[in-house]
Amino acid sequence: MTVSAKGPSKKLIDRARVIRWEIGGDIHERLVEAIYTDAARIADRAVTRPGEERRFDLDRAIDRVVTSRIWGFPIMILLFTLIFWLTISGANVPSQMISRVLIGSVYPFLKEGASAIGFPWWLSGVLIDGMYLATAWVVSVMLPPMAIFFPLFTLLEDFGFLPRLAFNLDNIFKKAGAHGKQALSMMMGFGCNAAGVIATRIIDSPRERMIAIITNNFALCNGRWPTQILIATIFIGTLVPAHLAGLFSAMAVVGIALLGVLLTFVVSWFLSRTWLRGELSTFSLELPPYRPPRIWQTIYTSIIDRTIFVLWRAVVFALPAGAVIWLSANLSLGGQTLAEHLVSFLNPFGLLLGLNGVILMAYIIAIPANEIVIPTVMMLTVLTAGLTGIGEGAGVMFELESTIQTLDILTAGGWTLLTGVNLMLFSLIHNPCSTTVYTIYKETGDLKWTVVSALLPLVIGFVVTFLVAQIWQTLAAL
């Protein structure tokens, strides 16, 4: 019983090796072949096909069109435009209603209540003008478009749309030196970049995974869709006649999303030729059959999982942000409020980028969550420009009248069409939110690459907005 355990097992392994040599040839292949043969025989016995000839297959017919070289991309772009158009034109009425209740009725009621109980002005300021108003803005601006956009997007997902999109994009990703599966993590990023970063786990090669992680931020996420939709409605939609406003705004948003995809390719290409050089790996992508979407279930889960989730996150971040904004606009230092100090400090830099100090400050406050950028911008503009008489209405941003009202506020704050366009660009191209950065750190466990993922988009964003601003101003001066 003192025989070493190594003995017999070692002999066993050696014997297996010898036999493998004796037989020769590719045993793996023969084994796989044997399995396939058995599988085919058993399947053949169990399955009865209807008639000999191949029936018309609807799935294959649809796939032939939506994944075709010529029609694939136009169809996908058209579908996205349709979804945004429905979102933008459908969000008007409910957004106005919510705003009327939250800001038109509840807000004055709270103010009166606070003064009746005898709240000091600063307390009601922080609580009601700051925290409550920021939250009310977030809810009335974000809830309606999300409640329309997410169910529509989820229905497409449920139908089997995303794998086709990935299939169409796969080839371009390979040409960019990245993994084809990056198309899938990018799709996930359109929902949430943190989720997109986690989704890169499907990519086995560390090099290609890192490319996918760094570029995921260029997929426009939930938190940024509302900013894009809103700014497009205000600045692009008002450029064209009213009946075309929705369509043009939608096209502008799709344009920004496509620019994000383009940047993904360009940056992937750049990384795979510089710091992340290496072998390409291959994979096979299966197109699942189209399945009739379960409409009610999808709407239910998309509202619970996505709409409420995103809204909740926005509200959680809007509460403290509202307090910070109000405090910074009311605490004075040497005759000027804190916000005025910061905004005027950031302003020259902002103007260089075709933005302004308010937007940059909003982005600093919004590092935890992109969702609150627009409410922050609005509040800071109103507070620092010293505008009065806008309590209600300012939150109603989708209805045409108030779109113009919002435009008036922003123009009074010194905004131009360039500011709008560059805000859309900067919203696409800037550092990921802190949740995503944290996720990147957890997934890679590497501080250096986390910093690169956070700063690379920011630098690109500065460069792009700077160039656009300079070219724009040069052209305008001509």
Add this chain to the structure above:
Amino acid sequence: MSEVDIKQARKDAPCETCPVHNAANLKKLGVDMQEWDFVIALAGNPNTGKSTVFNALTGLRQHTGNWPGKTVTRAEGGFEYGGYNYKIVDLPGTYSLLSTSLDEEVARDFILFGRPDVTVVMADANRLERNLNLVLQILEITDRVVVCLNLMDEAKRHGLEVDHRRLARDLGVPVVPTSARYGEGLDELILAIHEIATGETRTKPHRIKALSPELETAVAEIVRELERVYPYLPNRRWVALRLMDGDERIIAAIENGELGTIVEMEVIAEDPGAGKTMEAAV
């Protein structure tokens, strides 16, 4: 005898109807079996409705995490049936268990080393041939299998007739037709799982037959060798096939003694040296 007594009795005396899972190895794989009677592995090709079935069986009793030391996501959950607590572990969706991708390694290791009490293999009724490749590989590793023949609704729409009884006879394990998206067949699936877990159903799993005679002879020889070294190993033939294929992972498992831990023996638990003795008792 109350239910608790029966369960206690089952735990005390190893028997036909006892859980077969390897609690120690399961713990290493990140599954704690306290409070659970049986562990179910859920395997299958991608896009077969695996998550749908998982969600339907567990409801809200689930949570997600990672496989220990791996960046592969794992979901696990549980349900109760017939007085037993079943734990379900959702394995990564794979087309085979023969390659070295991380997903396949995770799925294979769980079935081999964790010895789940039942392995449910999802199969798409519309793509039976391709799905059977995985089923046949799993049948080589474990005989405690239920095949869930899903997407029957789609098969019907495409005009396919799938004879699940014929399939069950050929595979030698229960085959349950389901349309998980519509909740059809899930009760039958749970019953089939229960009957395998409690030993009420015995299976006669299909073995890969299309091997050339020369390969068969070689496999038989290695199986005999394995029998001497690991008298309690339940899936010798599969291990032999992997050795023939030169699977590094299996060779390593033999070298470091991990393979010997598959069969959990009271002796080993009591006497750390007994494991070695068993291996050496040739």
